[in-house]
Amino acid sequence: MARALYIHWPFCAKKCPYCDFNSHVREGVDIAAWQAALISDMRAEAEVAWGEALTSIFFGGGTPSLMPPALVAALLAEAERLWGFDPGIEITLEANPSSVEAANFAALAGAGVNRVSLGVQSLDDAELKFLGRLHGADEALAALETAQTHFGRVSFDMIYALPGHTPELWQERLTRALSFGTGHLSLYQLTIEPGTRFASDVRRGRLVPLDDDEAAQLFSITKSLTEAAGMPAYETSNHARAGEQSRHNLAYWRYQDYAGIGPGAHGRRGGVATVRHKKPENFLAAVARQGDGIAEARALPVADQAAEALLMGLRLTEGIDLAALSARFALPVSGLIDEAALARLAGLGLMWREGDLIGVAPPGRSLLDSLLAEVVADTLVAA
Numbered sequence: 001m002a003r004a005l006y007i008h009w010p011f012c013a014k015k016c017p018y019c020d021f022n023s024h025v026r027e028g029v030d031i032a033a034w035q036a037a038l039i040s041d042m043r044a045e046a047e048v049a050w051g052e053a054l055t056s057i058f059f060g061g062g063t064p065s066l067m068p069p070a071l072v073a074a075l076l077a078e079a080e081r082l083w084g085f086d087p088g089i090e091i092t093l094e095a096n097p098s099s100v101e102a103a104n105f106a107a108l109a110g111a112g113v114n115r116v117s118l119g120v121q122s123l124d125d126a127e128l129k130f131l132g133r134l135h136g137a138d139e140a141l142a143a144l145e146t147a148q149t150h151f152g153r154v155s156f157d158m159i160y161a162l163p164g165h166t167p168e169l170w171q172e173r174l175t176r177a178l179s180f181g182t183g184h185l186s187l188y189q190l191t192i193e194p195g196t197r198f199a200s201d202v203r204r205g206r207l208v209p210l211d212d213d214e215a216a217q218l219f220s221i222t223k224s225l226t227e228a229a230g231m232p233a234y235e236t237s238n239h240a241r242a243g244e245q246s247r248h249n250l251a252y253w254r255y256q257d258y259a260g261i262g263p264g265a266h267g268r269r270g271g272v273a274t275v276r277h278k279k280p281e282n283f284l285a286a287v288a289r290q291g292d293g294i295a296e297a298r299a300l301p302v303a304d305q306a307a308e309a310l311l312m313g314l315r316l317t318e319g320i321d322l323a324a325l326s327a328r329f330a331l332p333v334s335g336l337i338d339e340a341a342l343a344r345l346a347g348l349g350l351m352w353r354e355g356d357l358i359g360v361a362p363p364g365r366s367l368l369d370s371l372l373a374e375v376v377a378d379t380l381v382a383a
């Protein structure tokens with residue numbers, strides 16, 4: 001069983017126009033105050049979550065590569081003291097591929113980070129500018145090379161289905177991305193999230209996203225090229241060589257428990273959903289007041305847990321074991337899924353069923369949300 005710890009660092013140098021993560025731009029950050037607050041939040045979590053060694057830690061953000069390596073080292077030392085580390089622990093840090101941050105990679109590896117996930121996003125300067133990124137393509141490639149020198153495991157993100165992305169162009173870009181030989185790639189289609197600058201650009205007609213058919217064509221190119229390169233999708237947007245999957249993210253998708261500390265971090269432990277205060281200043285105030293940053297800790301009804309487990313698990317290529325889920329939540333299979341809808345979607349080639357295992361077939365992957373709405377039992381959705 002996974003014992004996963006997520007640590008959120010909420011600060012970025014600049015807000016990207018498509019970003020709806022909990023990220024904030026601040027003039028100055030009091031590192032000593034943040035170290036004390038995150039350690040206090042971690043200690044509070046250790047009092048209630050597991051007594052066993054951690055199997056993964058993930059520093060997400062925001063831009064955790066802006067954290068001083070000494071802060072990362074201090075947080076890791078505390079986590080090890082509180083829980084202990086499994087010998088094969090995976091410690092991932094999300095990083096922006098700028099030269100400033102790459103200069104810290106050796107020190108971050110020295111602090112114990114053994115996997116890095118780089119927000120490269122594009123290998124083209126004009127696209128990076130459109131995405132509002134502060135780095136250029138050459139800088140990103142240099143950072144990738146530095147990362148591959150210092151970390152045993154490297155992943156990077158690319159965004160596709162940008163306006164103007166033809167099949168030929170995306171094929172060329174992805175072929176290049178695959179040529180760098182990382183063991184993991186996260187390939188996301190541009191989605192327009194409410195409340196972002198891109199959402200208002202679309203409303204004002206300044207940005208025209210690709211239509212669904214064009215995006216589906218790019219999705220299919222992604223599948224063919226990554227499979228041919230030995231990096232098939234193991235989740236909707238995540239591709240890896242055998243053994244290179246993100247163990248931390250697998251804990252989320254397999255609906256295993258995880259502790260989440262830092263502003264806005266979510267956690268799931270023993271059927272309790274935790275969420276921390278989102279705004280950095282409110283988080284610090286909560287820790288000063290109560291010793292942890294928790295805004296809400298709520299016992300989830302079993303039906304909500306089962307619905308979450310289905311929504312997460314059906315993202316995975318490996319699918320979900322209905323018998324195991326039924327035993328875990330003491331619900332009949334008919335209380336988990338709409339079997340008639342599943343049979344119909346399987347008949348259309350969009351989903352599959354092999355005994356107790358069900359999953360989304362490749363042609364259904366770009367339609368995931370609508371498939372989930374049909375196949376998850378009404379009793380769970382209504383819960």
Ligand code: SF4
Nearest residue numbers: 012015016019023062
């Ligand atoms: S660097 Fe990442 S977290 Fe920060 S604003 Fe950009 S996309 Fe969001």
